[in-house]
Amino acid sequence: MPYDQNPLDYALLERLTQCFGPSGVEGKVTALIADEVRPYCDEIKTDSLGNLIAIRRGSGKKIMIAAHADEIGLMITHIDDKGFLRFAPIGGVSISQLPHRRVVFQNGVVGTIGVEKLEKLSDLKLSKLYIDIGANSIEECRQKVQIGDSAVFEGNFIHQDKRISSKALDDRVGCFVAIEALKRLQTKHEVYFVFTVQEEVGIRGAQTAAYALEPDLAIAVDVTATGDTPKAHPMEVKLGQGAAIKVFDRSMITHPKIKAWMAGTAEKHSIPYQWEVLEFGGTDSGAIHLTKGGVPSGVLSIPTRYIHSPSEMVDQGDVEGATQLLLALLEGEAVL
Amino acid sequence: MLLKLLTELNGTSGAEKEIRNALKKELEPFVQNMQIDKIGNLIAEKNPNHPGPKIMLAAHMDEVALMITSITSDGFLKFKPVGGIDSRILVSKVVKVNSLFGVIGAKAIHLQKPKEREQALKTDQLYIDIGAKNKEEAEKQVKLGDYAYFYTQTENLGQGYLKGKAFDDRVGCAILAEILKREYPLNLVGAFTVQEEVGLRGATVAAYHVQPDFAIVLEGTVSAHMLEVEEEEWVTVPGKGPAISIIDNSSLYLPQLLKQVMKIAEKQGIPYQLRKGHKGGNDAGKIHLSRAGVPTIAISVPCRYLHSTVSVLAEKDIEHTLQLVDAILKAIPQEFPLNK
Numbered sequence: 001m002p003y004d005q006n007p008l009d010y011a012l013l014e015r016l017t018q019c020f021g022p023s024g025v026e027g028k029v030t031a032l033i034a035d036e037v038r039p040y041c042d043e044i045k046t047d048s049l050g051n052l053i054a055i056r057r058g059s060g061k062k063i064m065i066a067a068h069a070d071e072i073g074l075m076i077t078h079i080d081d082k083g084f085l086r087f088a089p090i091g092g093v094s095i096s097q098l099p100h101r102r103v104v105f106q107n108g109v110v111g112t113i114g115v116e117k118l119e120k121l122s123d124l125k126l127s128k129l130y131i132d133i134g135a136n137s138i139e140e141c142r143q144k145v146q147i148g149d150s151a152v153f154e155g156n157f158i159h160q161d162k163r164i165s166s167k168a169l170d171d172r173v174g175c176f177v178a179i180e181a182l183k184r185l186q187t188k189h190e191v192y193f194v195f196t197v198q199e200e201v202g203i204r205g206a207q208t209a210a211y212a213l214e215p216d217l218a219i220a221v222d223v224t225a226t227g228d229t230p231k232a233h234p235m236e237v238k239l240g241q242g243a244a245i246k247v248f249d250r251s252m253i254t255h256p257k258i259k260a261w262m263a264g265t266a267e268k269h270s271i272p273y274q275w276e277v278l279e280f281g282g283t284d285s286g287a288i289h290l291t292k293g294g295v296p297s298g299v300l301s302i303p304t305r306y307i308h309s310p311s312e313m314v315d316q317g318d319v320e321g322a323t324q325l326l327l328a329l330l331e332g333e334a335v336l
Numbered sequence: 337m338l339l340k341l342l343t344e345l346n347g348t349s350g351a352e353k354e355i356r357n358a359l360k361k362e363l364e365p366f367v368q369n370m371q372i373d374k375i376g377n378l379i380a381e382k383n384p385n386h387p388g389p390k391i392m393l394a395a396h397m398d399e400v401a402l403m404i405t406s407i408t409s410d411g412f413l414k415f416k417p418v419g420g421i422d423s424r425i426l427v428s429k430v431v432k433v434n435s436l437f438g439v440i441g442a443k444a445i446h447l448q449k450p451k452e453r454e455q456a457l458k459t460d461q462l463y464i465d466i467g468a469k470n471k472e473e474a475e476k477q478v479k480l481g482d483y484a485y486f487y488t489q490t491e492n493l494g495q496g497y498l499k500g501k502a503f504d505d506r507v508g509c510a511i512l513a514e515i516l517k518r519e520y521p522l523n524l525v526g527a528f529t530v531q532e533e534v535g536l537r538g539a540t541v542a543a544y545h546v547q548p549d550f551a552i553v554l555e556g557t558v559s560a561h562m563l564e565v566e567e568e569e570w571v572t573v574p575g576k577g578p579a580i581s582i583i584d585n586s587s588l589y590l591p592q593l594l595k596q597v598m599k600i601a602e603k604q605g606i607p608y609q610l611r612k613g614h615k616g617g618n619d620a621g622k623i624h625l626s627r628a629g630v631p632t633i634a635i636s637v638p639c640r641y642l643h644s645t646v647s648v649l650a651e652k653d654i655e656h657t658l659q660l661v662d663a664i665l666k667a668i669p670q671e672f673p674l675n676k
């Protein structure tokens with residue numbers, strides 16, 4: 001399936017990454033995805049937590065594909081008299097990297113993260129930071145932003161040669177791979193494409209979705225770290241070497257039969273892949289594989305540098321390889 | 337006053353019997369059915385056959401306390417905390433172990449080495465003195481695994497405040513009990529849960545078997561409204577109304593539900609505040625992820641000095657929390673739709 005004849009819609013990836021969707025407020029992202037996939041599925045629904053479930057009916061195995069719609073962000077917890085805002089992190093936000101970053105609210109209001117005077121750099125902590133939206137008073141601020149509102153980090157989309165850099169590739173690139181696979185999919189299996197909520201705060205959406213859907217098998221599509229940058233933490237995943245098949249992370253140890261199924265399919269179709277052993281973090285399959293009596297689950301990972309920064313970076317070839325492998329998995333027999 | 341009764345009883349995680357019995361006795365005339373589930377939650381049903389959504393209101397019965405883990409040859413009791421307790425607040429406090437009084441002892445300051453004086457005493461350096469002469473005498477009255485509870489009377493403080501222990505979450509239990517005494521044309525379930533303080537365990541089980549369509553968690557929550565704390569870190573302020581949770585370690589509360597709650601509060605003129613902190617968690621964390629997911633909100637009474645021997649709350653916050661929950665229940669389903 002050569003992508004030069006049927007290219008992936010990278011303009012869609014740009015729209016996905018730039019869409020506002022911190023954990024808990026994924027509505028804009030799931031609405032965008034729903035519009036995109038509606039012509040390609042038999043049924044589409046949203047559950048009580050906000051997971052978007054796009055169903056392709058079939059008579060074979062019930063397979064759940066999970067990609068999370070949410071991104072990390074901030075939530076406003078306090079507004080002072082002068083109109084400066086204080087905030088709490090949503091998901092894995094590195095406090096030391098926050099000063100002077102720009103944040104965007106759902107209504108488009110942009111703020112800059114300021115920092116109080118510090119005696120020394122090690123004094124930097126959450127309570128020393130605030131957001132400045134240019135308001136002169138609490139009243140002016142409240143017309144634009146309220147306590148409880150969330151914001152995301154600004155990080156525009158750059159497609160330079162074969163590399164893509166943007167905010168929220170974690171995990172809009174996973175959503176993108178799932179959408180592009182769904183558009184091309186011809187299978188006898190019953191496939192649930194679930195765009196999950198609240199992954200970044202503890203794999204919450206996938207838990208309730210898996211409970212309701214009771215799949216026979218599941219594959220999460222998410223980003224993973226790499227070890228290919230200067231003096232990086234040792235890790236045998238490189239950008240541009242193909243999609244990664246997860247072996248281990250903090251949330252799961254992949255079942256040997258799942259690994260064999262995924263790697264065997266990749267080899268059969270001559271799709272390059274790499275094994276992923278991630279020492280930190282976890283993803284949707286961590287919750288899915290423990291649902292009810294257990295669901296054999298795997299993870300198809302897209303190698304990504306600078307995860308949780310405004311400039312997450314992926315390789316176009318890896319994205320295309322992941323899409324190809326996902327399709328091959330769903331179109332095959334899925335016998336473990 | 338039910339709150340005084342409940343807070344002066346003792347019941348830590350896994351040992352909530354006294355609280356459960358008191359609530360059961362209190363509620364017997366008002367509910368159709370009460371059962372104790374396998375983990376110890378008290379489940380009270382109102383109108384179980386009423387059509388429409390099933391609404392679960394949850395409050396946890398357990399409080400933080402100390403567990404006796406060894407007895408020294410001198411008859412002193414060593415202990416470990418059950419739930420989160422700051423060991424620095426323990427020295428010289430009076431506790432109850434079974435029916436006995438005890439005093440938490442520590443090496444006096446003039447006996448401490450200069451290094452020791454610079455550091456707060458840790459739990460392992462403390463012990464409970466029950467006035468026993470030796471191990472044998474202590475063992476006659478205390479066995480390993482028994483609990484020590486803070487000994488605090490619930491009393492009025494100034495104008496409109498109360499001081500007492502275990503407001504987290506007997507205040508939620510008291511409000512929930514009051515709601516269950518009233519009549520609403522709804523299928524209501526009151527879940528008085530166990531083992532919240534050690535990891536939201538009772539609520540996990542209760543939500544699974546109750547299978548609610550919507551849940552309201554009633555809590556006593558932290559207020560850092562105190563000296564030397566900046567306003568942005570107060571989280572809640574006693575006296576400013578029920579605190580509605582927006583985010584914590586265990587839940588992101590659905591914005592649409594929060595809007596509905598605030599709208600009702602504003603319409604009824606009930607004061608409220610948003611809980612402006614992101615730490616901590618409560619039973620909502622497990623309830624909202626139960627089965628295929630349960631829309632859940634958390635409403636709390638702000639308390640200063642939570643998880644200590646004595647907390648302080650504003651009485652009118654209890655009244656306003658009750659009014660808010662009452663208003664929400666009356667608004668279901670017309671003004672408070674449960675399906676988005």
